[in-house]
Amino acid sequence: MKSNSQAKSFPSADHDHRRCVETALKKAESYCTAQGVRLTKLRYRVLELIWANHRPVGAYNLLQQLTLEGHKAAPPTVYRSLEFLLDNGLIHRINSLNAFVGCDHPGLEHAAQFFICSSCGQAAELEDARIESAISGHAKRIGFNIERKSIEISGTCANCIASPSKAKG
Amino acid sequence: MKSNSQAKSFPSADHDHRRCVETALKKAESYCTAQGVRLTKLRYRVLELIWANHRPVGAYNLLQQLTLEGHKAAPPTVYRSLEFLLDNGLIHRINSLNAFVGCDHPGLEHAAQFFICSSCGQAAELEDARIESAISGHAKRIGFNIERKSIEISGTCANCIASPSKAKG
């Protein structure tokens, strides 16, 4: 039973990940076209590498992959691509891991909340309205003007609780 | 009007910070005694330095201060103290800043939520039951077992919105 509605929870081990990638890259392309910004070959490739699975990936890991592909890359190469992708909402940064994960709804205002499984390494992005309103409600109460939110919940996902090693995509 | 009930919001510029420090250090001492762990001179001093104000402080900043005091310190010196303080709930790590801030209620189970002002640099720790239950509620819904939470909201605090430069303690 392959389902691809993993936006609100963790992707199962057997989900059709090619569809995740395909969808994400297509959305990225049309988003960039619409915005008049350039999703260059390098940026596209970095985004693609990040989408290899649902696990946040570090900058130096990406760098290593680019190098293996024959690309003569240095840290700024990948950090610049990451900056572009972040600026355009195509990826998110996971502060608690110093790592980056793909976002499949670029541009849309959303409250990037992450549940991160320390067993399979996967991160699920969600936008729970209750969490969001609880936070903005508190901010309003103390007169705080919110600019950025970093909400990262670590633990064990349902898949891993059920079968502690089937982790994949 | 000096008030010291800043647990739920940002401390005002004129609050009596000595009381914050005094209280925090006393609690730390009795907590460590009760737990049978050793709050050594070094660890105590690091905690004290962290409590210099309500701003998260970086490890290398602490290291520099220790050095200036004549302590022959190297990175592991401070990182080990930080680890002890973290393990015992005497400080929290702010992932988005790679920095550490004092916690005035060690031991108590609490949901470390932080509002961080990018203008005055201060961080207010809180424990909003609504935020907490919104998160644990979502976790329950998706069958996620929470281990650690990192909730960091950046923006501008009420004090700074009112008077953009009075920042202090």
Next chain:
DNA sequence: ATATAATTGTTATAGTATAACGTAACATAA
């Protein structure tokens, strides 16, 4: 085609964190 701006290459370095091993301080029991 050429000028301009945007992107990438390249070198160097800053900032954050830990591994590994030796030494010193402390706690406890014989």
Next chain:
DNA sequence: TTATGTTACGTTATACTATAACAATTATAT
């Protein structure tokens, strides 16, 4: 008190993460 084990700290080296600064290249619009 001294031996003994344990915990904490000192010290050196190194790994990991990120950015500054400037040169070369590529894309885009005139």
